[in-house]
Amino acid sequence: MASQSVLVQFNLKPEDSDVGSKCEELMAIFGLSVEDLFVQWETYVMNASTADDPLQLNVENLGKLQEHLQKKLVKSQQKTPLSSVKRPMMRTPNMHLIPSTPSSKKHRTDTPQSADVSFTALVSSPLQTSPTKSAVSGEILETLNGHLDVLPGSGIKPKLLANFNPQKYKFRTMNQKLLEVADYLDEQIDSMAKVVLEHYKFDSEEFGNPNIQSQNEILTVGRIVPDSPLTASDADLNANSLFLETSRLGGIGQRIKLDLSSLHDYSFFPGQIVCFRGQNLTGEFFKVTEMHQIPFLESPVSSAEELQSYEYGAGNMKVVFTAGPYTPQKELNYTHLAEFVDKMNNEVRPDTVVMFGPFVDVNHAQVADGTLHFDGLEKQPATLDDVFRAVVAPILRKLECLVILVPSTKDATTKHAAYPQDSFDRKTLGIPKNVKCFPNPATFQLNEFVIGCSNNDIFKDLKDVAVGASLKASRFDRISGHVIEQRRYYPVFPGGLKQKRSLKEYEQSVHISGADLHVSYMGLAEFNTSLPDILVIPSELKAFSKIVQNVLVVNPGTFMRQNSAGSYCEVNLKAPKLDELEKVGDLYLHTVWKRARVDVRRT
Structure with missing residues (x-):
C-alpha cells in the first residue's frame, strides 16, 4: 500500500496502488525520499522522451527508471578513487557564491567564477531535419480555473510598465569582493529582523545571540545553513544537519x-531566513521551541479609475509564456519555433x-563543438551572435503582438552570464x-x-x-510558498550547479551551468513593495500552474524536451469589474487568481 506522501507527490489515485507500490520499492532500493524520486522521475522523463508523447507514469516505465538508476550507480562505483582524480572546483561549493535575500536597495550579487572548461560533444552533429513533432500540438495538458472560458485577445496593445531600473543590471560580473558579499548577507538578515519586529510587535529586548x-x-533571526561550509550544494540534508547562521x-x-x-x-x-524562539542551555546547540513565519508582502491594488479604464478599454487579455531551449538536443534547428510563431499569429492570437x-x-x-x-x-553565421541575428531574430520579427524577451544564464549570446542578469543587447543581436x-x-x-518573472530554476x-x-x-506548492514568503525570486544559497560527465578518464565532471549567483547584487532579485499577481518561473521539471497565497504561480516548462515537443502556458485574463473585486479602503485588490484561466499546452 503506497503512503499518502507518494500519492500526493505523484498525483496518484487510490486505484493506482501498483504504481505507488513500485515507487515505494524504488525509494527503498536506492534510499531516496519521495521528493528525490519525483525529481529523478521528472529528469528521466525529460531525457528519455523521444516519442511524440512523454513517458507515462506506470509500472513498466518505473522499471526502466530503476534500470537507469542502477546503471548510474554502477558507473559511479567504477570511477577512479577520489584521491587519484583531479577534480574540478565545483566538487566543493563555491565559497564566493553566497545566495542572498534582496533588500530592495542597491545591492548586487557575484557570479561564481567557473574555470575555463573544454566541452566534449556527446553526439556527432547530424544532418538538419525537422524535430520530432507532437501528435497533437496545442493539446491541453493541464488547466487551472477550467470553469472560466478561453477568451479571445483584445486586439489592443496592452499598457506595459517596467517596475525596475535597467541601469542597475549593467554591473561588471566576476568582480566580486568578499567584504561586499559579507555586508549584503548581514543586511539580508538584519533587514528581515526589522520586518519581523515591526509585524509581530515584539520587544527588541527579546532578541538575543543564539550562540x-x-x-x-530569546528570539533570533538568521539564515539556515548546512552543518559544514564544504557541504555540496546538491547534498541531501536532514534535521540533524541544519545550523543557524x-x-x-x-x-x-x-x-x-x-x-x-x-x-x-x-x-x-x-x-x-527564519525567526526562531528558543534557548541555548548547554552552549552546544540552540533548541527551537517556536517558529515565527516571515510576514508576507501585501497584494497589489489599483484605483477604481485605473481599473475602469481597462474594463471598458482594453478588455480581456491573453498572454503566452514559453521558455527555452527552442531546439532539439540533437541539432540546432529552429523549425519548431517558426511553427509556433505561425500558430500564435493564426490561431492563438495572444496580446x-x-x-x-x-x-x-x-x-x-x-x-x-562548433x-x-x-x-x-x-x-553561414561566423559567431553565435550571428546565429541569433540571422536565424532567431527573423522568426521573432514575424510575431504580430507585443513580445518580451527574458535571457537565461545559459544563453550563448549574452555577455552577462550571471544572475541577476542584464537584458539582451538589442543592437548586437538585431532584435526587432x-x-x-x-x-x-x-x-x-x-x-x-x-x-514577476525569473529565469532561474528554483523548483x-x-x-x-x-x-x-x-x-x-x-x-511545487512548498517551493512556491518559500519564494513568496522569502520575498526573493531565488532564495536558495548556495545556488545549484549543473554538471555533465566528461568522456575523458581523468575528468569526472565539469561545471557547465547552474544558478550562477552574483551575490552582492542579489537585491535586484527581490520582490518590490508588493507581491506579483502572476509569478512565472520556468523549470525543467513538469509544467504546472497553481494558486499560492493568492498569487498565480506558473511554470511553462521547456519548449523542447530533449528531441520531442515540450509545453507552454496560455493565460486568459478576464477584464476587471469593480463589483466583482474586493475593496480595501479606496483601492481594489486585483484578484487575478480568480479571473485567470491557465492552460498548459503542448508545443
Whole structure:
C-alpha cells in the first residue's frame, strides 16, 4: 500500500496502488525520499522522451527508471578513487557564491567564477531535419480555473510598465569582493529582523545571540545553513544537519547547531531566513521551541479609475509564456519555433508573448563543438551572435503582438552570464522593434496585472527538509510558498550547479551551468513593495500552474524536451469589474487568481 506522501507527490489515485507500490520499492532500493524520486522521475522523463508523447507514469516505465538508476550507480562505483582524480572546483561549493535575500536597495550579487572548461560533444552533429513533432500540438495538458472560458485577445496593445531600473543590471560580473558579499548577507538578515519586529510587535529586548549559553528564551533571526561550509550544494540534508547562521550584529556571524525536536511541522532549506524562539542551555546547540513565519508582502491594488479604464478599454487579455531551449538536443534547428510563431499569429492570437531563454543554448552539443550549419542561408553565421541575428531574430520579427524577451544564464549570446542578469543587447543581436528586452529577473505590469518573472530554476535547485503537514504538501506548492514568503525570486544559497560527465578518464565532471549567483547584487532579485499577481518561473521539471497565497504561480516548462515537443502556458485574463473585486479602503485588490484561466499546452 503506497503512503499518502507518494500519492500526493505523484498525483496518484487510490486505484493506482501498483504504481505507488513500485515507487515505494524504488525509494527503498536506492534510499531516496519521495521528493528525490519525483525529481529523478521528472529528469528521466525529460531525457528519455523521444516519442511524440512523454513517458507515462506506470509500472513498466518505473522499471526502466530503476534500470537507469542502477546503471548510474554502477558507473559511479567504477570511477577512479577520489584521491587519484583531479577534480574540478565545483566538487566543493563555491565559497564566493553566497545566495542572498534582496533588500530592495542597491545591492548586487557575484557570479561564481567557473574555470575555463573544454566541452566534449556527446553526439556527432547530424544532418538538419525537422524535430520530432507532437501528435497533437496545442493539446491541453493541464488547466487551472477550467470553469472560466478561453477568451479571445483584445486586439489592443496592452499598457506595459517596467517596475525596475535597467541601469542597475549593467554591473561588471566576476568582480566580486568578499567584504561586499559579507555586508549584503548581514543586511539580508538584519533587514528581515526589522520586518519581523515591526509585524509581530515584539520587544527588541527579546532578541538575543543564539550562540551564547543562557537559561532564558530569546528570539533570533538568521539564515539556515548546512552543518559544514564544504557541504555540496546538491547534498541531501536532514534535521540533524541544519545550523543557524547569524549576522555580525545579531551573533558575530557565528553558526549554531539547531535542535528542531520540538517542532512538528516545518520546511527548511539552505539560504532561508527564519525567526526562531528558543534557548541555548548547554552552549552546544540552540533548541527551537517556536517558529515565527516571515510576514508576507501585501497584494497589489489599483484605483477604481485605473481599473475602469481597462474594463471598458482594453478588455480581456491573453498572454503566452514559453521558455527555452527552442531546439532539439540533437541539432540546432529552429523549425519548431517558426511553427509556433505561425500558430500564435493564426490561431492563438495572444496580446503578449513572454519568451524566456536560452535561445542559443551554450550547452547544446553543436554549439559546444562548433559544427553549425543552417540551410537556406547564403552566408553561414561566423559567431553565435550571428546565429541569433540571422536565424532567431527573423522568426521573432514575424510575431504580430507585443513580445518580451527574458535571457537565461545559459544563453550563448549574452555577455552577462550571471544572475541577476542584464537584458539582451538589442543592437548586437538585431532584435526587432516589436520585441522588448527585459533583465532576469524582472517585474512589470501589463495593464493592471503585476507580473514577476525569473529565469532561474528554483523548483529544481531547492531541496528542503520537511516534516509534518509540510511534507504531505506538493513539492511545487512548498517551493512556491518559500519564494513568496522569502520575498526573493531565488532564495536558495548556495545556488545549484549543473554538471555533465566528461568522456575523458581523468575528468569526472565539469561545471557547465547552474544558478550562477552574483551575490552582492542579489537585491535586484527581490520582490518590490508588493507581491506579483502572476509569478512565472520556468523549470525543467513538469509544467504546472497553481494558486499560492493568492498569487498565480506558473511554470511553462521547456519548449523542447530533449528531441520531442515540450509545453507552454496560455493565460486568459478576464477584464476587471469593480463589483466583482474586493475593496480595501479606496483601492481594489486585483484578484487575478480568480479571473485567470491557465492552460498548459503542448508545443
